[in-house]
Amino acid sequence: MESKRLQEIVADHGKDPAQLLAILQDIQQEENYLPKETLKELARELGVPLARIYSLATFFSSFSLEPRGKHICTVCLGTACHVRGAPRLVDQVERDFAIKAGETTADRQLTLETVNCVGACALGPLVILDGEYHGNMNTAKLGRVLGSLKKE
Amino acid sequence: MAKAFANSADLKAYRQQLLKTRRTETKTISICAGTGCCASGALKLVDGFHRAVRERGLEREVTVRQTGCHGFCERGPLVVLHPELTLYQRVKGADIAEIIERTIQGGEVVERLLYQDAAGHRFVREDELPFYKNQMRLILAQNGHIDPTSIDDYLAVGGYQALAKVLGKSKPEKVCETIRKSGLRGRGGGGFPAGVKWESCRAAPCPDGVRYIICNADEGDPGAFMDRSIMEGNPHSVIEGMIIGAWAIGFPGRPQGYVYIRNEYPLAVERLGIALEQARRLGLLGKNILGSGLDFDIKINKGGGAFVCGESTALMASIEGFVGEPRAKHIHTVESGLWDKPTNLNNVETWANVPLIIDKGVKWYTGIGTGDVSRDPWGGSKGTKIFALVGKVQNTGLVEVPMGTSLRRIIYDIGGGIPGGKKFKAVQTGGPSGGCLPADKLDLPVDFDALTAAGSMMGSGGMIVMDESTCMVDVARYFTHFLADESCGKCVSCREGLRQLGRILDRICAGEGRPGDLELLESLGRTIRSASLCALGQTATNPLDSTLRYFREEYREHVEDKKCRAGVCRALISFRILADKCTGCMICAKKCPEQAISGEKKKPHVIDQSKCIRCGICRDVCKFDAVVVE
Structure with missing residues (x-):
């Protein structure tokens, strides 16, 4: 992140260390992660x-x-999703893309994350791909949703 | 929008004005735009309805309204037509024209979009559905009716009337007393009487008058989403509750408000932000609110994805910009909380109860629920509670019922029972700190004290139904790992103890259980409970203890017989193809990641057990239910 932009973010939060969490959230929002130098x-x-x-x-x-x-x-691993088979979805992505939860593929195409509950339990198991919610997932449907990525 | 209200007379006049202009509206199409329905495509429907109404020149007669969560998430997207209250479920873009032409213009009902119960009976009106009919919706009452991004909608249904009633008119001490007498107890799970907390915070010495009023919206319990729905559907009810709290607890000082909300709830953050901005513009937040002399504003802080931050002291540490580690509460947060100031923290649902109590009175409120709170605020559970009814149940969604309603009524009468003809096994309440209750507890009245006595707890109101295909050992293992991951690491007993519990449970589920394991689990659990500082550690073994207590036989089978009767624990199960059901369509063979399935076209297939990794894909893709687990 450019120094100028960082200073803007810090200024937006009144240069207040109590706002660290919010500042880090803004940095990650723009950079997709927290760069060490920043x-x-x-x-x-x-x-x-x-x-x-x-x-x-x-x-x-x-x-x-x-x-x-x-x-x-992002695969939701809340209780409702868990009892409806969410762990098998994590296994599937891990196997198909040869990464573990929390990791990114070598070509930086895909990151697999898990979340403890996004509160859309009625639709579980739930997978969020790039912010879009896909409810009532199973391994067959997930294969279709992720199929387009594999081809890229 | 009006200019800022200088006093409560202004607010009243504005509301009268609103009601006058609104009477001309005849028909309204309400589309649920909660997270659940949005995930099912509700926003496209909102656009579609707007366009369709415009194209037909019906803007004057028909209003299209995007509302908060209606609660019946599983059937989304939901569309309700007012004033007839016709409910259409699982509505798609292709249905829009038909709804407008046949129902709105023609007055007919589109049969295929109606809700149909398991017996094949169709229901037209929303309030006739068993799911809604058996509920008592007070907190969620307005969710399906108002546009959460419009303060006018909230004002039109009587919003901020409670605020106008007390601000500058009732003594703050009197308001605290009202809340205490109402018997309102903390909906976040603790069940602490809110009025007692308010009074203690008000009484705490505070030379500069800065007291903090916090709304805990870090709804971390997996399987609970009522707070999200309140914030998404009716954010002003929470804000109104907090302003009343600021008056009662902090006036004439300088109270300041915070909402600590999960980052995983982007829509709730957005809607709450809009609501705060609107309240500021109308002078309901800021300086000299409604001419009462109260100065108060609310700031939003977003969490970073840590379960433990739902604990009050951890939450406060996080607002201060530190990691969310709880501290010992020798000194209560009502005396020394955020930045060492007297701090009153309540959960979203608790705050949303406040305007209702002020509006309708103690007598009305205490008429709902269990026990007697006239002498002792701990004497019962009053009002309603919202539960997130999810898991293996027919009608999943948000259910609001009076305290004391039985589990059976919630799961069977409202939830419609277990789908697929399966048998009920357990219901998990209270999130990771709660427990699993078996079938013989189904008649238990659900309130704070009855659930605790049965070895579970109310928690924030998650209610996860489990059937015979749920393995109770696996559930205990799930929660133990969840809590081990979320332990902040401060106490050794919690940090290391939970990890060890997890390892033992992993072993049992992997078929490597040893004699004495169950006793070891119990003894380690006792240590974790007694040696941990905060509620996370102290209640961490509830899922384990309750499953050991009620489902010990299942544990024994895992350890001694190496069997998982629910067919979940991979090391203890195998998949098999039923020759008489298999049509030889070959789809399972194609999808099997390990090429473990073989067979000729149109002939029964076979799974090679030595290659099978028990991923279950074959069972998911089979259209003929030919793959079974043993």
């Missing part, structure tokens, strides 16, 4: 130890310190 610069800007930023970035599961893929496939 975090170092952020620590200097706010006058807080880098360790504090690192602790936040690793404590909250929505942050990533690694670049994520062009497409993001």
Whole structure:
């Protein structure tokens, strides 16, 4: 992230260390992950130890310190999705794309993430591909949804 | 939109004006635009209806309204036609023209879009559906009627009337007392009497008058989504509750408000943001609200995906910009919470109850629910509770019922029972801190105290129904891993203990259970419960304890017989193709990732057990139910 843009974000939040979580969310929103250099610069800007930023970035599961893929496939692992077979969907993506949950394919096409519940339990099991919700999934339907990515 | 209200008379006059202009509206098409229906394509429907109404020149007679969650998510997208209350379910873009021409213009009903129950009976009106008919919708009452992005809609149905009633008119102490006498208990799961909390926070010494009023919208319990639906469907009810709270707890000081909301709820964040902006513009937030002298505003803080941040002290640490680690509560947060100031935190649903209590009164409110709270605020559970009825149940969605309603009524009368002719096995309440209750507890009245006594808890109201194809050992394993992942790591007992519990359960599910494992689980569980600081650790073994208590036989089968009767634990099951059902369509052979299925076209196929990884894809793709699990 450019220094100028980072400074803008920091200024938007009143240069307040209490707003760190919101600042990190803004950075990730634009960069798709939290770049190391940007975090170092952020620590200097706010006058807080880098360790504090690192602790936040690793404590909250929505942050990533690694670049994520062009497409993001999120499998909901809430209880309702779990009892309706969500773990098998994770297995399927892991097997088909040779990555583990939380990882990105070598060609940076796809990141597989899991989430603890997005509150759309009536539609479980649920998969979110690039922000679009796909409800009542099974392995056959997921294969079709992800099929287009494999061809790219 | 009007200019800011200087006092409650302004608000009243504006509302009268609104009602006058609205009377001309004859027909309204309400389209549910909650997360569930949006996922099923509701937003396209909203556009489609707008276009269709415009093309036919019906703008003057017909209003198209995008509303919050109606609660019957499984049947979405839902469309309700007012004033007849005709409910159409699973509506598609292709149905729009027919709905407008036949129903709106022709006055007929489109049969195929009606809800049909298992017995084949069709229902026309929304309020006739068993799903809605057996509920008592107070908090969710307006969800299907108002546009959550319009403060005018909320004002028209009587919104902010409760605020006008107390602000500058009732003494703050009196408002606290009303809430205490109503018996309102915390809907986030703790069940602590809200009025007692308000009074303690008000009484706490605070030289500079800065008290914090927080709304906990970090709805982290998997399987619970009522808070999301309230914020998406009726955000002003939460804001109104919080302003009343600010008056009762913080006036004449300088109270400040926060809503801590999950980042996983983008739509709720957006709608709440819009609602706050509207409230500010009308002078319902900001300086000297309704001329009462109260200055109050609310800020949104987004969480980062940590379950433990639903715990009050962890949530406050997170707002301060630190990791969400709970602290010991030797000093309560009502005395020293956010930035060491007296802080009152309530959950979304609790706040949404407040305007209702003020509006309708203590006598009315205490008439709903169980027990007697006239002397002791802990003496019962009053009002309604919203449950997220999900899992293996016919009608999934949000259900609001009076406290004390039995599980059976919720699951069978409202939920329509278990689909596919399967047998009920258990219901899980209270999220990861709750427990699983078996069939003989179905007549239990659901309130704070009865659920706790049965080894579960109310929690935030997730209710996950499980049938015979759910493995109870696997469920305990699921929650144990969930909590091990979400443990903040501060207490060794919780951090390491849960991980060990998870390993033992993994072993049992993998068919490597050993004699003495169940006793080991129980003894380790006791240590975790007694040595952990916050509720996450203290209640972490509830799913395990309750399944051990009620479903011990299933554990024994896993350990001794190496069997999983539900057909879930992979190491203990195998898939087989029934020769008499298999048509030899070859689809399973094609889809099998391990090429473990062989057979000629139009002849029964066979699974090679040595190659099979038990992924279950063959069962999903088979159109003839020929693949069975054993």
